[in-house]
Amino acid sequence: MRAEHPDREGRWAWRLTGVITVCVYVFMFAPILATVVLSFNASMFGGFPLTGFSLRWYEKLLTNEPVLDAFRTSMWIALVTAAVTTLLGIMAALALVRFEFRGKQAINTLVILPALVPETILGVGLLVMIKAIDQPRSMTLLVLGHILLTLPYVVLIVQARMVGIKRSYEEAALSLGAPRVSTFREITLPLLVPAVLASVLLAFTISFDNTSASLFWRPAGVETMPTQILSMLKISISPEVNALGTVMILLTVGIPLAGGLILQSLSWFKASK
Amino acid sequence: MAARTHKLVGRVVTKGWKLYDQRLAWVLVAPVLLLLTLLLLLPIAMMTVYTFFTFVTAGVESAVLTFDNWKEFLTDSYYHGFLWKTVRVGAITAVICAILGYFPAYFIWATTFKHKWLLLLLLIVPFWISFTIRTFSWIHILGEQGLINVVLIRLGVINEPLPMLYTEGAVIMGLLHFLLPYMILNVYVSLESIDRTLIAAARSMGCTSAQAFREVTLPLSMPGLGAGLLLCFVLAAGSYVTPQLLGGSRDALFGNLIYDTIMGQLNWPMGATLSIVLFVLLGAAAAGYSRYMGLSQIMKGLSA
Numbered sequence: 111m112r113a114e115h116p117d118r119e120g121r122w123a124w125r126l127t128g129v130i131t132v133c134v135y136v137f138m139f140a141p142i143l144a145t146v147v148l149s150f151n152a153s154m155f156g157g158f159p160l161t162g163f164s165l166r167w168y169e170k171l172l173t174n175e176p177v178l179d180a181f182r183t184s185m186w187i188a189l190v191t192a193a194v195t196t197l198l199g200i201m202a203a204l205a206l207v208r209f210e211f212r213g214k215q216a217i218n219t220l221v222i223l224p225a226l227v228p229e230t231i232l233g234v235g236l237l238v239m240i241k242a243i244d245q246p247r248s249m250t251l252l253v254l255g256h257i258l259l260t261l262p263y264v265v266l267i268v269q270a271r272m273v274g275i276k277r278s279y280e281e282a283a284l285s286l287g288a289p290r291v292s293t294f295r296e297i298t299l300p301l302l303v304p305a306v307l308a309s310v311l312l313a314f315t316i317s318f319d320n321t322s323a324s325l326f327w328r329p330a331g332v333e334t335m336p337t338q339i340l341s342m343l344k345i346s347i348s349p350e351v352n353a354l355g356t357v358m359i360l361l362t363v364g365i366p367l368a369g370g371l372i373l374q375s376l377s378w379f380k381a382s383k
Numbered sequence: 384m385a386a387r388t389h390k391l392v393g394r395v396v397t398k399g400w401k402l403y404d405q406r407l408a409w410v411l412v413a414p415v416l417l418l419l420t421l422l423l424l425l426p427i428a429m430m431t432v433y434t435f436f437t438f439v440t441a442g443v444e445s446a447v448l449t450f451d452n453w454k455e456f457l458t459d460s461y462y463h464g465f466l467w468k469t470v471r472v473g474a475i476t477a478v479i480c481a482i483l484g485y486f487p488a489y490f491i492w493a494t495t496f497k498h499k500w501l502l503l504l505l506l507i508v509p510f511w512i513s514f515t516i517r518t519f520s521w522i523h524i525l526g527e528q529g530l531i532n533v534v535l536i537r538l539g540v541i542n543e544p545l546p547m548l549y550t551e552g553a554v555i556m557g558l559l560h561f562l563l564p565y566m567i568l569n570v571y572v573s574l575e576s577i578d579r580t581l582i583a584a585a586r587s588m589g590c591t592s593a594q595a596f597r598e599v600t601l602p603l604s605m606p607g608l609g610a611g612l613l614l615c616f617v618l619a620a621g622s623y624v625t626p627q628l629l630g631g632s633r634d635a636l637f638g639n640l641i642y643d644t645i646m647g648q649l650n651w652p653m654g655a656t657l658s659i660v661l662f663v664l665l666g667a668a669a670a671g672y673s674r675y676m677g678l679s680q681i682m683k684g685l686s687a
Contacts, residue, residue, distance in 0.1 A: 120592030124493075130486035134563065135502075138509060141520035141560065144530055148523060157528020159537075202415040209408035217412060220419055226669060227423075227662065228621025230638040234645055234658045235426030238433055241651065258422045261415065284402070319513045322623040322638065326646070336515040343628065347522050355516040362511045 146359065149352035157347065167353035177354060180338035184318050187249075187334065191256040191317040196309045198257070199264030200302065206265070207272040225262035232258065233326030247329045255327045259320060260313040267312065271305035307373065311366050318362070427662070433655035441649040452656040462640075466660070469637040472551065473620035476558045480615045481608055483559070484566030488607075489600075491567075492574040503571075506564045518557050518628050525553050525629075549631035557625040562618055566611035573607025574600070606676055613672045617665050637661050 144158075152162035171177060205211075206218060224232060236255055240247065275298065283293040299306075321336040328334060333341065335358065342351050400407060437447045456462050491502045509517060524530050525547040532544040547553060577600065585595040623638035630636075635643075641661065645654035 117592055123593065123596075127486045127490050127493075130483070131490040134483055134487045134567075135505060138505070138560065138563065140530075141524050142509075142512060142517060144523040145516065145520040155528060157523060157526060158530055158533040198415050198418065201411045205408040205411035209403050209405065209411075211405045211408045214408075217416065220423075221415065223419075224423060226617060226665075228617070228638065228665060230621060230623055230641045231430075231658045231662050232423070232426075234641060234654055235430055236422060237645065238429050238651065238655060239422075239426045242429055254418075254422060258418065261418070265415075281402070315511055319515075321515050325623075325642070336513060339513075339515050339519070340624070340627075343519055347519065347526070351519070355513070355520070358513050358516055362513060363508055366511055 142359065145352050146356045149349065149356040151349060151352075153349065155346075155349070167349040168357075170350055171353050171357065174350070176333065177338060180333040180335050183332060184335040187253055187256060188314045188317040190253050191260055192310045192313040194253075195257050195260045195264050195313045196306060199261060199268050199309055200306065203265050203268035203272050204298075207269055208277065221265050222262045224258050229259070229320075229323040230326075233323040237326055247327060249329060249332070252324065252327045252329070252332075252334075255323055256317040256320060259323060260316045263312050263316065264309040267309050268302065268305045271302055275301045304373065307369065311369060315362055315366070430655040430658055433652055434659055436652040436655075438650050438652045442651075444652050452652050455653070456656055456660065462657070465635070465637050465640050466664075468634075469620050469661075470664070472555060472558070472636060473616045476555055476562060476619040477612045477615040479555070479559055480562050480566040481612055484563050484611065485570055485608065488567045488570035488574060488604075491571055506567055509564050514561065515624060515628075517560060518625055521553065521557050521560065521629055522548060525556070548629065549634070551630065551634050553629040554626050554634050554636075557629045558619045558622060561622075561625065562615045565614050565618070569611035569614065570604055570607040573604045573610075577603045609672065609676050613669060616668060620665060621661065 147160070148157070149167060150163055150165070151160050152164035152166075153160070202217075202221065206214060206221075232255070236251060237247070240251060245251075279297050279301070280293055283297050284290070288296070319336060320334075321340065324334050324337055325340075328337060339351060339354065342348065342354075433444075434452050435448045435450070436444045437449045437451065438444050487502075487506075491499060494502075496502070522529065526532070527544040527548070529548070531547065532541075535541045536544065581603075582595050582599050585599045586592065590598065620636070621638055622636060623642060626634050626636045626639050637657065638661075641654055641657045644650050644657060
């Protein structure tokens with residue numbers, strides 16, 4: 111809603127705002143679009159100019175064993191991370207929203223910290239830690255690290271939703287004699303479903319996408335999807351990297367969008383019943 | 384009434400545990416607390432200890448305590464150069480983000496466009512796209528084979544491709560690309576919380592729209608702008624991938640220095656020292672900010 115009677119100055123300012131907004135959106139998406147377009151380019155080199163349409167880089171991708179390996183590795187790590195972080199996050203958010211206890215404020219801040227500390231520092235920290243206890247880098251370390259990285263976001267999302275769920279629903283169930291666990295299962299959890307789904311998706315994408323910290327933590331010889339892309343880029347920007355990037359974009363943008371649409375149609379379906 | 388229900392509920396569930404028993408809260412929060420202690424607090428404490436260890440040779444250090452690492456950091460201008468460049472790049476990025484990000488945030492807030500959610504969704508979409516991919520895609524715009532050079536050469540404006548990639552400008556461009564959504568969402572969240580009647584009131588009292596913006600809207604959106612500035616600065620100054628992909632060897636930032644010191648030279652004590660320096664620097668920025676604004680604004684921004 112703009113001011114009801116914009117003056118001349120106001121109208122110009124508004125036009126300028128609109129123009130800059132369009133420019134910012136173009137800035138945000140032009141490079142990504144270039145990558146997608148170039149992935150279909152027939153040229154041997156990864157850059158412009160366009161020489162013709164071809165799908166051969168996608169074919170090549172399907173037989174690229176290191177890439178497929180990295181994909182599988184990242185999938186597993188992201189799945190485990192999403193499951194564990196969501197579980198831990200729900201528990202912590204439950205305690206932080208529903209209960210009053212000493213040190214609550216400190217814990218609240220502590221939980222956010224991994225999102226604010228640069229990944230390089232988190233990366234070095236865990237390495238110093240396992241060096242001190244004389245352990246090699248392992249997949250467990252990598253997954254634990256990813257849980258640490260995703261935890262703040264999950265706790266924030268679940269907390270935000272939990273605040274909106276009235277205590278009286280839970281209290282009503284409890285007062286009617288329901289045990290705590292079934293109260294949580296029957297009352298709280300169903301109301302939390304949107305936050306749980308959002309958490310799983312976000313934790314999954316953050317983990318799948320993590321680069322800097324994973325460079326520190328990955329065991330020798332293991333590549334995750336982003337570190338694999340980085341090492342492919344070391345040589346030169348090949349059309350194959352563009353194809354890989356496009357596939358990843360389709361996956362990571364397509365899955366949440368589809369999820370959101372399904373949720374929306376589900377709630378529409380429920381409402382129409 | 385509420386108190387009575389409480390009592391009633393309390394009586395039913397007790398069995399030794401109160402309804403909102405502190406012990407239960409600790410049980411729920413324990414795993415997260417354990418995780419954060421083991422993976423965040425303890426490592427930072429150990430890194431601090433490591434800064435006083437003696438470097439023997441690549442990958443080997445002894446627990447003989449020394450101030451050598453700190454002396455080296457404080458006296459060697461090699462490190463000061465990195466520190467200064469990191470702060471400068473972080474600050475430039477944050478300020479440009481604030482200027483460029485305010486307009487879209489204001490536009491989305493003020494527009495009468497029916498499908499506003501679409502504009503917001505488009506700001507979230509980049510978060511889903513792999514950061515590495517978003518970063519390397521700039522090579523297609525700025526590189527020798529990039530869009531700008533290829534078009535300019537075709538048009539005959541230039542004969543030689545412009546050296547735009549592998550410069551500090553390219554690094555800042557990549558960081559802007561990564562951080563703008565954070566800034567826009569932060570500003571938007573704080574604009575959303577402004578009571579719009581205040582602006583209408585200012586206008587009806589004879590303010591020009593510029594005055595109303597300067598005196599009402601801008602000050603009230605400051606918390607979001609501040610949170611955005613801090614977030615952009617911290618994330619830019621801590622970046623590793625962007626300078627690695629888009630910068631030349633002279634455009635490395637502190638994160639790259641830490642990575643090379645640890646993974647390349649295997650000098651763990653020095654790597655730990657540099658990590659603690661970066662941690663303290665960014666921590667100071669965050670602490671200074673939270674003294675004036677409080678951290679709650681950041682949380683709003685992160686969960687938006």
